[in-house]
Amino acid sequence: MKYDRVYNFSAGPSMLPLSVLEKAAAEMMNYRGSGMSITEMSHRSKAYDAVICDAVDRVKRVLAVPAGYSVLFLQGGASAQFAMVPMNLMTGSGSADYVVTGQFSGKAYKEAKKYGTANLAATSEPANFTYIPAQEELKLSPGADYVHICFNNTIYGSKWNYVPDTGSVPLVADMSSCIMSEPVDVSRFGVIYAGAQKNLAPAGVTLVIVRDDLMGRAMPNIPAVFDYATQAKNNSMYNTPPCFGIYMIGLVLEYLENEGGLEEMRVRNEAKAKLLYDAIDASRLFSNPVRHDCRSVMNVTFVTGSDELDAKFCREAAEAGLVSVKGHRSVGGMRASIYNAMPREGVEALVAFMEKFEKENA
C-alpha cells in the first residue's frame, strides 16, 4: 500500500478512512485558502463557524435527526457524559433506571449514583455480559427521569438488537462504539451520545444529540461546561471547542455520505461481521461467547481457551499486519473492532490468518 498501512483492529481510537486522513494532511498548512491551518483558526471566525455548522448539518442529515433535537460537540468522552446525563436530567423524581450490560454501562450506573437514585433495571453480569436483557426483563420505574443503556458493548462484543420501549420516560443511549454504523430511529431516544474515537473522528470530541425539551432542567451548581442548555445555546462554543476533532467529524461524514450513507454502512458492516462470525463458528479453535442474536457488528470477540495461544495469536497477527486484536485488558482473549473504516479486505485477511493459525496450532 502507498503508505504501508496496517489493518488496525483497535477498539478506539481506531481506523479512519484513508481519504479523510489524506485530506486532513493536505489541508494542514492552509485550510482551503484561509492561509492557516484548521488547528490555528479562531473558533469565532466565519470560516470556522462554517466548519462547525457543516458538521452539525451532516450529523442531522446522515442520522436523519428529526426536528426538535440539538447536536452538540463536547469534550470529555463518554466518561464525562456518565456525569453530565444525571446532572442534566436527574432532576424530576431524582431517579433513573440503568441497564448494565458491560463495563461502560456499569461505570455510567456507578457515576449516576453520585447525583441521585440509580435503579438497576436489569443486568447481564451474572452471565458475564454475554447477552442483552429482553424487554420483559427490564424492571422499569414509571417515575424515572430517564432510562440509560449502552447500545453496543465494546468490551464484551454485544449489542442491543432492539430499542427498548420506555414509554414516556426518555431513553438515553451511549452509542460510542456503534454510532453511524447503521440507521437508527433517533426519535426513540431522549439523548444519544458517542465518544468520537471509534466511528467518527480522532479522540477528544463527543457527539451528543439531545431532545430540546430535555434541556434547561439541569441541577444548579453543575460546571458551566456541563450544562447541555448552555452548550446548545452557544452552538457548542460556550468555550473553545475541540476544533480539529469537529472538523474531522465533518470530513468523516462527508466520506460517509459519498459512500452511500448509513444504509450502505449497515450492509457492509453486517457482511464484514458475518465473515468473521462464520469463521469463528466454523472453527474448532476459536469461539465467541455472546448469544448469537446479541452479537455486536462492530466488536467481534473470540478466544482460543488458552491464554498462551491467545497471546501467540495476537503477536503473530501483529507481525502479519493485523494489529490491536488483543481483547480488553479486563477480559483477555481477542477482539477485532471492525468499524466503518475497516475495509472488507482487512476482515478477509484476518479470517485467512485465523484459518492458517488454526491449522498450525491444531
Next chain:
Amino acid sequence: MKYDRVYNFSAGPSMLPLSVLEKAAAEMMNYRGSGMSITEMSHRSKAYDAVICDAVDRVKRVLAVPAGYSVLFLQGGASAQFAMVPMNLMTGSGSADYVVTGQFSGKAYKEAKKYGTANLAATSEPANFTYIPAQEELKLSPGADYVHICFNNTIYGSKWNYVPDTGSVPLVADMSSCIMSEPVDVSRFGVIYAGAQKNLAPAGVTLVIVRDDLMGRAMPNIPAVFDYATQAKNNSMYNTPPCFGIYMIGLVLEYLENEGGLEEMRVRNEAKAKLLYDAIDASRLFSNPVRHDCRSVMNVTFVTGSDELDAKFCREAAEAGLVSVKGHRSVGGMRASIYNAMPREGVEALVAFMEKFEKENA
C-alpha cells in the same frame, strides 16, 4: 510563502510553528512506521504510551517542573478548570481567594462560588482591568484553601509582572495565554493550568500541573473525570485522552527545545512586544490603555478611539494578510496576539501596516 500563509494574530486557537504542522501532516497517514495515523492509534498501545510520556517529559524539562508535581493532559479547557480547581481543592476551610483581573478570572470566580466561599481578594474591574493589583492590594485570607489568579489576561492584554506571595496557601494560576512564553518558577505555584490553543497545541487539550500533595482531597461525588488524583494515577488516561492534541504538544515542545527553550522565547517575545508597544506609544492614532508595567507580552491591545476606524483597520489589515486583529467581542478595538509561533516578521509587517494606516487616516 510556500503555502501562502497569512500572519494570524488570533487570540486562540492561534498560530502554530509551520514545521510542526508540516510534521503532523507528513505523519498523518503513517506515524513513524506504525502503519497507522496517530489519530487512529489505541491510547493503550506501547507506541502511544511513548507519545504521552514524551509529552509529559518535555513539559517537565522545558518548564523545569520540580519533583513533586504531576503533569496532566485533560479536556474541557480552562473553563472546565474553573470548576475542577474548587472541586479538587476547596475542601479544607471551603473557601478560596480570587483575584479578578479580567473576564476569565471573573468567570473562574463566579464558577467557584458554586462549590464554596469564593472571596474577592482584589479586582481591577473599576479601572476597566487596565492593571494588575499590587501585592499590598491583595486581601488574602489566611485560612483560604488556595488563591486563584489569571497570569495573563488575553482579552484586556495585561499580565502579572510578579508572582504574588501567598504564604503557605497554594497559588493556582490560569496560564492559558502565557504558558511556555517565558520561564516561570513552578515551585511558587500549587496548580498551573492552560488551555493548549494559544501556545501549546490545537484546542481540545488542557495542560494541568498539580503539586502532588494537593491531590486526593477532592470533594466526594464530583465527576470521575474531574478528579486530579484519578487522572494522575492513570497518567491522564483514566478514559481516552485527546490523543492528537497531546501528540501536538510534544511536537511543539520539541520545536521549542530546538529553538532554545523558554529563555530564548522570553527574549524573542519581549522584543516582538516592544516593537508593537513602541509603535503604539509613538502613534497619534493608536493607544493602549494598559498600565505600562502590566502590559501583556502575548496579547497587545490597541484602539483608535473610533469604532469605525477600528473596523476599517481590521478589514484592511486582513486584506493585507494580517488576520484576526479584531479585539474580543466584549471590548472591541484591536488585539494582536503574538504567541511563540508568531514570527518577528509578522509583527514588523503589522507595525508597518499601522504606520501606513495612520498616514492614510490622519
